[in-house]
Amino acid sequence: MAMEIVGVDGCKAGWISFTMNEAGLTLKCFPTFIEVIKAYSSQSNFLVDIPIGLPFSIMESEQRPEAMARQYLKKKASSIFNVPCAQAAEQKTYDATNRMNKLVLHKGLSKQSFYLIKKIQEVNTFLLENKSYIHKVFECHPELAFTRLTLDKVALASSKKTLAGQLERLDLLAEVSDRFRQYREKIEATELFQKYPDDCIDACCIAIVGMLGQAKGLMTIPKEPRQNRDGLVMQMVFFDRS
Numbered sequence: 209m210a211m212e213i214v215g216v217d218g219c220k221a222g223w224i225s226f227t228m229n230e231a232g233l234t235l236k237c238f239p240t241f242i243e244v245i246k247a248y249s250s251q252s253n254f255l256v257d258i259p260i261g262l263p264f265s266i267m268e269s270e271q272r273p274e275a276m277a278r279q280y281l282k283k284k285a286s287s288i289f290n291v292p293c294a295q296a297a298e299q300k301t302y303d304a305t306n307r308m309n310k311l312v313l314h315k316g317l318s319k320q321s322f323y324l325i326k327k328i329q330e331v332n333t334f335l336l337e338n339k340s341y342i343h344k345v346f347e348c349h350p351e352l353a354f355t356r357l358t359l360d361k362v363a364l365a366s367s368k369k370t371l372a373g374q375l376e377r378l379d380l381l382a383e384v385s386d387r388f389r390q391y392r393e394k395i396e397a398t399e400l401f402q403k404y405p406d407d408c409i410d411a412c413c414i415a416i417v418g419m420l421g422q423a424k425g426l427m428t429i430p431k432e433p434r435q436n437r438d439g440l441v442m443q444m445v446f447f448d449r450s
Contacts, residue, residue, distance in 0.1 A: 213422060214248055215415025216241075216256040217350070218327045219407040224400065226411040227252075233391050235398055235408060241330045245341070253422075254341075255348040255414040258324070258331045261440035262294040268436050269293065269313050273429040273444040277352050280429075284363035287351045289321045294436070297325050336438055346418075346426075346445045350410040353417045356427075356446045357384050368406040377409050384449060385416045420447040 215226045222239040225247070238244045245254070263269040269291070278285035296309040302322045309317040335342055355363045357380055364380070366373030378396070382389040395401055401408045417426070426445045433443035 211422060212249055212252040213415055213418035214244070214252050214254045215348075215411040215413065215418065216244055216254055217407045217411040217414070218258065218324075219404045221404075223327075224404060224407050224411045226408065226415045228387055228391055228415070230387075233395065235395060235400055235411070237400055237404075241327075241334055245334070245338075252344070253418060254345045255418045255445065256331060256345060257348060257350055257410055257414060259291045259328055260332060260335065260345065260347040261436040261438070261442035262291060262297055262328070262332060263313070263442070264294050264437045266313055268434075268442070271430070271434040272442045273347075273433075276429045277349060277444055280352060280361070281355060281363045284351055284355070288349060289318060289324070290315065292317050292321055292325060292328070294438075297329055332438075332440065335440055339439070342440065347443060348414040348417055348445050350413050352429075352444060353413050353446050354380060357381075357413075357417070357449050359449065368409065374405050374409055377413065381409075381412055381416055384420065388412065388416060417445070417447045420449075421445065 212227055217224050221237050223241055223244050224237050225244050226235050263272060272291060274288050274291060277288050292305065292309055293312040295312050296305045296317060299305040299308050302319060305322055306317050335345060351363060354377060355361060364376050366376050368374060368377060378392060382392055427448050428443045428445055433441050435441055
């Protein structure tokens with residue numbers, strides 16, 4: 209039996225998880241990341257759209273995948289935010305966080321990145337307290353994942369916040385996954401999808417990336433990932449469709 213692969217994406221209500229197999233699908237929302245983990249088998253692997261392994265220094269920051277991922281995305285490079293340093297993530301206000309990031313990494317932090325810190329810390333703290341999951345929970349960026357699923361490796365043109373962008377992404381997932389194509393109408397009909405369509409699509413995408421990678425192998429950025437001072441792996445995983 210294949211290992212269960214769970215795609216996880218953050219939303220306003222917490223975390224959306226998606227998985228599917230021959231028996232059916234699950235598309236659920238949980239208030240906390242640990243509740244996502246507890247809902248699935250301890251043998252499951254999780255792909256999550258959140259930075260894992262915050263840098264403690266400029267050197268570690270340069271070892272993270274963001275710069276290379278932006279090269280893949282080109283016109284959509286802005287969809288990849290700068291990751292805060294670990295010291296900045298411990299601060300309570302935006303001003304204090306921004307100052308600490310400038311002190312440690314010599315660059316400021318956008319408010320978009322600041323607003324992600326609570327979820328970043330949720331996942332990273334879980335991994336530090338449950339180290340058996342370090343090699344079961346993987347960072348996966350949906351826009352990078354979608355780009356590498358296209359045949360021409362060009363970032364999708366439309367925003368995921370628009371109907372056109374959502375349909376473009378759903379069509380691509382149906383193209384690469386027969387099982388998703390089978391379940392697509394059921395997924396789109398769910399109340400959760402109606403409320404958070406772009407987050408559900410992202411969770412579906414990274415789950416499918418994991419499933420394709422399980423059969424044919426995942427790629428990583430960088431090719432030889434490094435660990436931060438806490439031992440967390442700094443990488444993004446994706447599936448390169450040929």
